Amino acid sequence: MTQAGPRRDAPGDASATAIEDGISEAEHELYGGRLRYDQSYVRHEGPLTRLSFGHMAAALPRMVGMVLRTGWQTDRRALAGVVVAQLGQGVTSAWGLIAVNSVLTQLFSDGPTADKLRQALPALIVLGLTAVVAALLSAWSTAMSGRLEPQVERAVSSRYYTAVTQVEVEATERPEVQRVLEAGKFGTDSARSMLRLSVGVGNVLIGMVAAAVVLASLHWALLPMLLAIALPKGWGAVRSARRDYISRLNWVDHRRAIASLLAYLTRPHAAGEIRVHAAGTKLLDSYEEMSRQTEAEQRRLARAQGSTDLVAGGFAGLASLACYGLLWWLLASGGLPLAVGGTAVIAIRTSTARLTSLVQQVNRLYEELLFLTDTETAIEVAGKHAIPTAGAALPAGVNQVRVEGVSFTYPGADVPALNRVSLTVRRGEVTALVGANGSGKTTLTKVLAGLLLPTEGHVWWEDENGGQVELREADRIRLFAAVGLLAQDFPRWEMTAAANVAIGAGDRPRDMGRVREAAAEANVLTLVDGLPHGWNSIVFKGYERGVQLSGGQWQKLGTARSLYRRAPFLFVDEPTSALDPHAEIAAFEGLWSLAEQGHAVVLVTHRLAATATADRIYVLNQGAVAEEGTHDDLMAHHDGLYRGMFTAQAAQYGVTTPADAPLPPARRSATSVPEDVT
């Protein structure tokens, strides 16, 4: 949630770097206001609740358990190795302390020095051996955790990305879901860090418990003293971690915006405008200005952290002083032998050193825990909004999709994008969807393709014998298998030409024969065959085998991808917007021949010369079907929307449509459209 700050009508009047109410000119100018999550989001969406100590205390063992379980599932041997090595190090450190106590006791006893040294020798040997064993265990632990950590990170990342890619498209449009899913991204590598940190914390804790046991056995009063040193540092660490987390949460949009400003600067498609329109200057100035804001936030955090450290360090120092004071009093009053006093000093020193490391690690652990919790929440939310994996199979000979009174409103929108639409898409036919910008054509194809569930109405997948399955009841995975898509803004995968086509059926092994077939149908085979590395050329400049394709060549490659799928229902949205006239005619002919082969082709286009030969045309207006019929039917409406659009387009070619407009061009021959309307 962003807050709009006070708008300046003339940003140029103010200094470029002026920051008013914490909002920079760049934020005003490029993003229309403040780019910060406000506290109400933080309060209502749960992150602050999660920051409470009680919640954290409960969450820590659960998350550590989850990470360890993941480690166990990915590599048992490595996890067992790490745990054994860490436990071993704790035990050796306890042995070391006991050996030190024994050495000191011998040395402080009465008798000749040579005798005392001889008697201390076994304990000295044990001390040396524990050091060797500790070094070996540490090396083993490093090797094993190096093997385990990347696997744990991969497992958690896969779980997260699998979950988010299964979320209903409609749910991803809801800001509250989108935010949770987005926040989850930051925690995928936290699992790896958490594993390392929990192992480290485990190690230090074992060492500290060993030291505490030794200390308590020397004198019970030394133990609470040790705790008194630990507490302020722990408090300081947790406080800093909370502050960092809240700051990161508030500034997430701001950071994303800065990253996108920089990304534009090196994107090839923006290169022209960056230079010619001086967009680069604007982006760089805005980057500088917005970066200064984040630097100011970093300074604020550093100052706050410094103050917290000072308070925590002060109290810990006082506790240390009291601890040594107690030791002095015990020694002075004869309550503790001198040798034991020496061991106590060593134990306190090693424990406070460990404590510092413990505090640092717990601090990081706490921070990582918050991010990992976000990832877990995202996985949970994604699961709640996932496309159901079960459902009814489509009828075996499904031959049409019937839309009945369908309405759809995008989350947060005031008006429906589709309003009681009814139509039928049949196999063996080309169905054209036309209409003004924003009339609902793309939304309708998404409903037809099963990507959006209607807010009202039904979508029936039917066979010719009366068998039917409603979209909500259908097994959507199987339904998707019957659908091929070419979206208006289809993805341009940064991969080879072959991969760009074969990813059209990502769940099947690549079939190069079919890749070539689809490419030939999309009129792009000769082009790709002629590339320096043929089908292995990476269709992005900058890679070693990288090449640059033109917009039209990309569109042909996109078409080849949707054809490669060989799905009975094909939805193509503006498939020829970047094609030259001959390529466009060829592309339309290809679609028409697919319909002849028995596919259902749904074509969204503004090129009415092509839709003129469609079997059925639906004209959408503000989300509703305003007209429907063949080209002839629609041209017969003298005040009709279709006739108006068709005539306007024909007029661009210097031709007119007489009141008794002639028959549309012969089917499969879109070339003759302009002549026919003269």
Ligand SMILES: Nc1ncnc2c1ncn2[C@@H]1O[C@H](COP(=O)(O)OP(=O)(O)OP(=O)(O)O)[C@@H](O)[C@H]1O
């Ligand atoms: N993801 C979305 N979230 C909210 N509103 C949306 C979204 N996508 C589209 N809309 C709105 O829904 C309406 C229909 O959009 P749609 O993209 O279906 O129109 P269209 O007929 O395909 O337009 P065009 O010819 O420009 O491609 C528009 O008012 C648009 O602003």
